[in-house]
Amino acid sequence: MRAESRTKNSLINAITAMAGQGISLIISFVTRIIFIQQLGNVYLGINSLFTNIVGLLSLAELGIGSSINYSLYKPLANKNIEKIKSLMNLYKKVYYAIGTIIMLIGIAMMPFLDFFMKNTETNSVPNLQVIFLLFVLNSAVSYFYSFKRALIISDQKRYIATIYRYAFYILMNFAQIFVLIVTQNFILYLILALLCTIFENLCVSHKANRMYPYLKDRKIEKLKQSDATEIKKNTLALLFHKIGSSVVNSTDNILISKIVGIVVVGIYSNYLLITNALNIVIAQFFTALTASLGNLAVTETTKKSEEIFYEIFFLNFCIVCIISISIFSTIDLLIESWFGYDMILDRGVLICIIINFYLYQIRRTVLTYRDAYGLFWYDRYKALIEAFINLLVSVILGWRIGLIGIFIGTIISTLLTSIWIEPYVLFKYGFNHSGKKYYLTLIIYTIFTALVCMLCESIIKIMNLCGFLGFIIGVIICTLLVSGLIILAFSHTNEFKSLKKKIKKLFYFLKIERKYKNA
Numbered sequence: 001m002r003a004e005s006r007t008k009n010s011l012i013n014a015i016t017a018m019a020g021q022g023i024s025l026i027i028s029f030v031t032r033i034i035f036i037q038q039l040g041n042v043y044l045g046i047n048s049l050f051t052n053i054v055g056l057l058s059l060a061e062l063g064i065g066s067s068i069n070y071s072l073y074k075p076l077a078n079k080n081i082e083k084i085k086s087l088m089n090l091y092k093k094v095y096y097a098i099g100t101i102i103m104l105i106g107i108a109m110m111p112f113l114d115f116f117m118k119n120t121e122t123n124s125v126p127n128l129q130v131i132f133l134l135f136v137l138n139s140a141v142s143y144f145y146s147f148k149r150a151l152i153i154s155d156q157k158r159y160i161a162t163i164y165r166y167a168f169y170i171l172m173n174f175a176q177i178f179v180l181i182v183t184q185n186f187i188l189y190l191i192l193a194l195l196c197t198i199f200e201n202l203c204v205s206h207k208a209n210r211m212y213p214y215l216k217d218r219k220i221e222k223l224k225q226s227d228a229t230e231i232k233k234n235t236l237a238l239l240f241h242k243i244g245s246s247v248v249n250s251t252d253n254i255l256i257s258k259i260v261g262i263v264v265v266g267i268y269s270n271y272l273l274i275t276n277a278l279n280i281v282i283a284q285f286f287t288a289l290t291a292s293l294g295n296l297a298v299t300e301t302t303k304k305s306e307e308i309f310y311e312i313f314f315l316n317f318c319i320v321c322i323i324s325i326s327i328f329s330t331i332d333l334l335i336e337s338w339f340g341y342d343m344i345l346d347r348g349v350l351i352c353i354i355i356n357f358y359l360y361q362i363r364r365t366v367l368t369y370r371d372a373y374g375l376f377w378y379d380r381y382k383a384l385i386e387a388f389i390n391l392l393v394s395v396i397l398g399w400r401i402g403l404i405g406i407f408i409g410t411i412i413s414t415l416l417t418s419i420w421i422e423p424y425v426l427f428k429y430g431f432n433h434s435g436k437k438y439y440l441t442l443i444i445y446t447i448f449t450a451l452v453c454m455l456c457e458s459i460i461k462i463m464n465l466c467g468f469l470g471f472i473i474g475v476i477i478c479t480l481l482v483s484g485l486i487i488l489a490f491s492h493t494n495e496f497k498s499l500k501k502k503i504k505k506l507f508y509f510l511k512i513e514r515k516y517k518n519a
Helices: 002-039 041-061 064-077 081-116 128-141 146-154 158-183 186-211 225-250 252-259 262-299 302-339 347-361 364-373 380-401 403-416 418-430 436-463 467-490 494-518
Strands: none
Touching: 002 041, 002 158, 002 262, 002 302, 041 081, 041 128, 041 225, 041 252, 041 262, 064 081, 064 146, 064 225, 081 128, 081 146, 081 225, 081 252, 128 186, 146 158, 146 186, 158 186, 225 252, 225 380, 225 403, 252 262, 252 380, 252 403, 262 302, 262 347, 262 364, 302 347, 302 364, 302 436, 302 467, 302 494, 347 403, 364 418, 380 403, 380 418, 403 418, 418 436, 436 467, 467 494
């Protein structure tokens, strides 16, 4: 029953996340269209650039969040309330300090904003420092109550935090649309975002206090030295990972702004809006599994955990294959119908964007297991090497061949490091044997995706689709065709059969439970 409960919670978490992100993506598009109409591409570029700069400031988090989340799995499974209280007390102190550090660093950066921009594109934008300060404040205040959100998530109830997040996100977008239409004021637009962040955190904190009354206890035991040492070790390792991921994921817009121009940042941000939304959906799905896998790691055998790994990896492949191919074949139709033909990027740039998307997402299963097993220490230097390669190659190629060179730098750094080192660490230290089967499976999945992608693109071109309706038709065609080919090619595999069996069992369990409740 414990396994069924774990699976049920993971399914609820994933469905809630995907539903919320689907709704928020639609409203984000509407907000983006009105934003461009009312404020233009320069403000759009500044919005994306400052978002990335603030993303780099999150380095102050040092990765301690993931470290403490991992430390919470066992005491939650064992209902060790005293240890949970001790960990949460540490979490609170650290995150208050992090929020303060981010605020101070952001304020110190304000006089140097021109360094991140090319030429004089932002001369027409008043109050640039005030705008940046609002971005910094929004990031800083998000840390002041997030330690309580982490407890809810680690307890396999991520759907609760997800509901609050998307409820406030949707409310914020409606308010921002109203402000854009009535005032065309970017500063008011950002103030609304800050207020929604504050109120969301307060509501989640209140909910956590009701779910876990012991959080209000003032009598808290000091964390054992052995536990503190483990957290420090994982935090040090995660610092390297944090630096690497921040450089890889948060520098593209900064480089584009400096090398190509702020307007191109705005154009690229439309594509980024779509890929980031999909990233969040997929991330929510796999993050929803992390707590369950963390629980699995302390309650089941390594062999059982590895069997589930390959099932999740197959599911990972199915999701990423369908989405990557659908985006590549149809995204220009969406961009043109919503934002205009002049907002379409070069086809070569799109290919690089989709490759980066695929390479990042196909690693989800490995990264999820790494977080669940707490294997942060063994590949800590990988992140720094990846960041160095990414920055070096992106800058060199960016100056030589422009926008496409910046994205090629990210592809090269991923292929030389993360795509093979991360699974090597997981299989050696998590499953205690070689990962040859994984690498072979990854190659097969990637070749299949590339071949089917070429097929789908050819079919979409022949159909000569146009407009938003064409985009919808194209997505449906790609989804059905890719799904059919996946079933045809992989229905004989153990992963397919086992996953199919578990899905049937899960829905049977949910059906029985619903009948029991209605009786």
